[in-house]
Amino acid sequence: MSRSSPIDLDRPIWTALTTRQAHLGNGDALARRYHSDVAPFAALASETPAAYEALHQLLKPDEQVALLSAEPLVLIDALHPMQIGMLHQMIATHHEGGSIDDRDVIRLGSADTQDMLDLVEKTKPGPFGKRTREMGNYIGIRDQGRLIAMAGERMCIDGYVEISAVCVDDDWRGKGLAGRLMKILHREIVQRDETPFLHVFSSNRSAITLYERLGFEVRRTFHLTRVKQAEPGSAIAG
Template sequence: MNDHILDRPIWNSLTTAHGPFAIGDGGARRFTPNVSIFAGVRDESADSLAALARLMPEDGNLFLIQVAPVVLPDGVRAAKAAEGCQMVLENLKALARSAPEIIRLTEADAEDMLNLATLTKPGPYLRDTRLLGDFWGVKEDGKLIAMAGERFKHPGYSEISGVCTHPDYLGRGLAHALCVKVAEQIMARGEQPYLQVFATNTRAIRVYENLGFRTRTKVNAVMLERG
């Protein structure tokens, strides 16, 4: 049985839409180090695992997300491992409350985006992660207080990611409004939005379910390091 394209979201992103950001050969790819620490493999063959081992930084991590159990190459260990939920949008549900003013974020916002992501930790986010897709934000008195954007892209699908709100502005529906905005942009291109969230983050899962997402499958999320 053939894998669904989302079963290996990183591999299938780096070998299609995000090919220009890919480093690697054979059965493994990673994003360029300035953009992301995510990597993916084509399969669990010896050749693919050897290719993944060659991509490991001397001092740093790579992060894999896939449905199949992650097999570790020789000389590589799991620094962290967790179960995630991969959710796809079935029927977008917008909030009845008035939406905040949402703006497209640009290069001029790069430092503020990094600072907000560093504070709120929505997932691995580097200064140039924003190059993977459009990002949108909400500002108050010139300060970026919430944002969301796109990360992995594949034929027919685009991932919503980087969803975060400054802790002083929680409870105002900003994340919901931003997810709706990003989802609408994705659907306008004829693609299906999806996202990934740690299975233990039940609060976020409820938020996404209220938006119209459903869990497609569980995924394995593993942070790799040399050792």
């Protein structure tokens, strides 16, 4: 397997959808997207009118997808943008050695899907669909059968794996569960000779502080923009 260069992290969605996760999406050489029940992300080969038109063709009238970009998007009239916020991309620069507390940590699979969706609905860690768990490995912790914490892998490109869906039930926050799960994923990713990375809203200082403590640092910042088909007649005449 060839290893991606760090510059591929500048286009993580496109790189994932044209390599290791191509089977989880659809599109062509101009625009690609994940299947809607996997993840709400799409990407362009380049920001050209032809690529935006290809993206438009991938969307149903009631669908929307999210794109990462270095600068604010300038779309064709057929697409309507809504700025969601700024995302920091953080990459692991070091890994703590020593033992990690993995007691009670379980592997999550298809039988756990509804419990995973329920926890996401309560905690709002970010987008998570019925098939998101197919993007990578997911682990969690249960208490008396109830799923109270989880974390997993999302975008994967050669040499790099994104940690995502880190969430803890409100009743169990402050007990270090998120850190434990992230350390386990970090260790496993490194053991595969890959490097963990993640995305976090630039305004989420508490999460950024946790990630920095776990060995991550900000690599770059993206605009996150939600895109959908424009309503008929909504284009501004110029």
